[in-house]
Amino acid sequence: MVTLNDYLLVSGLLFALGFAGVLLRRNLLIIFMSLEMMLNAANLALVAFARFNGTEGLPNYNGQMLVFFIITVAAAEVAVGLAIIVALYRARQTVHVEDINTLKF
Amino acid sequence: MNSIFFWLFSALLLGFGTAVILNRNPVASALSLVVSFLGLAALFVTLDAYFIGIIQVLVYAGAVMVLFLFIIMLLDIKAEKRRSIRPAAFLTGGAIVTAFVIQLAMVLNRFPGGKKTLEPLPERLDDVRNVGFLLFSDYNLPFQVVGVLVLVATVGVVVLSKRELK
Numbered sequence: 141m142v143t144l145n146d147y148l149l150v151s152g153l154l155f156a157l158g159f160a161g162v163l164l165r166r167n168l169l170i171i172f173m174s175l176e177m178m179l180n181a182a183n184l185a186l187v188a189f190a191r192f193n194g195t196e197g198l199p200n201y202n203g204q205m206l207v208f209f210i211i212t213v214a215a216a217e218v219a220v221g222l223a224i225i226v227a228l229y230r231a232r233q234t235v236h237v238e239d240i241n242t243l244k245f
Numbered sequence: 246m247n248s249i250f251f252w253l254f255s256a257l258l259l260g261f262g263t264a265v266i267l268n269r270n271p272v273a274s275a276l277s278l279v280v281s282f283l284g285l286a287a288l289f290v291t292l293d294a295y296f297i298g299i300i301q302v303l304v305y306a307g308a309v310m311v312l313f314l315f316i317i318m319l320l321d322i323k324a325e326k327r328r329s330i331r332p333a334a335f336l337t338g339g340a341i342v343t344a345f346v347i348q349l350a351m352v353l354n355r356f357p358g359g360k361k362t363l364e365p366l367p368e369r370l371d372d373v374r375n376v377g378f379l380l381f382s383d384y385n386l387p388f389q390v391v392g393v394l395v396l397v398a399t400v401g402v403v404v405l406s407k408r409e410l411k
Contacts, residue, residue, distance in 0.1 A: 169313070215304055220405070
């Protein structure tokens, strides 16, 4: 049988993958995609906890509501973030983080 | 039966997730991320969260990833040239991620609630009805605030995308 730990392990591994992408990749778009993976790892953990800690034979719907709001906010965040990347590309003609070092000390 | 699906879709999720961070071509990364999110939606369905699963496919695999592909093609980004990897940065990043995975394994080992298995649900689960009822009763105010947030984001994107402000 599948236990809560299995879901949490998959969620944690997905978060670690996204974390590795943010730390190791240097293309802004891929870093942004890795951020989305980390958000989705949190969503998986929330839905798993909601299902395994249900009351009276029903899942705990408060956890699912939180996931609903996270998805909505993430969609708005992606739109704004991509607009910033487009504006940056217009100014600098690059999406490589090492070429964007004007503020670097 | 449930556990076969769980491991199948977990492998899909993590395999294509790895492909996202290993691919050099951003278009290939974005398409891998679409498949990875479809696997995640299937995992939501194995958890009986049908509404969240459908939203995941519609919003993430559909709208958000199309937006990503649209921007990649609009900016006409080619596959990255091979740059020299700075070993110090690479090793530090790898060490942080490894430390995180080790910590995760230790916490999960000692987590007392982790041994729970899936309880059976009632014969008929009105998932969308339950979610909708909660959304428009207890969570009515946050729902409307999120509507305002989306409006603000839309206006912000339009302002950011204009070439020059008058």
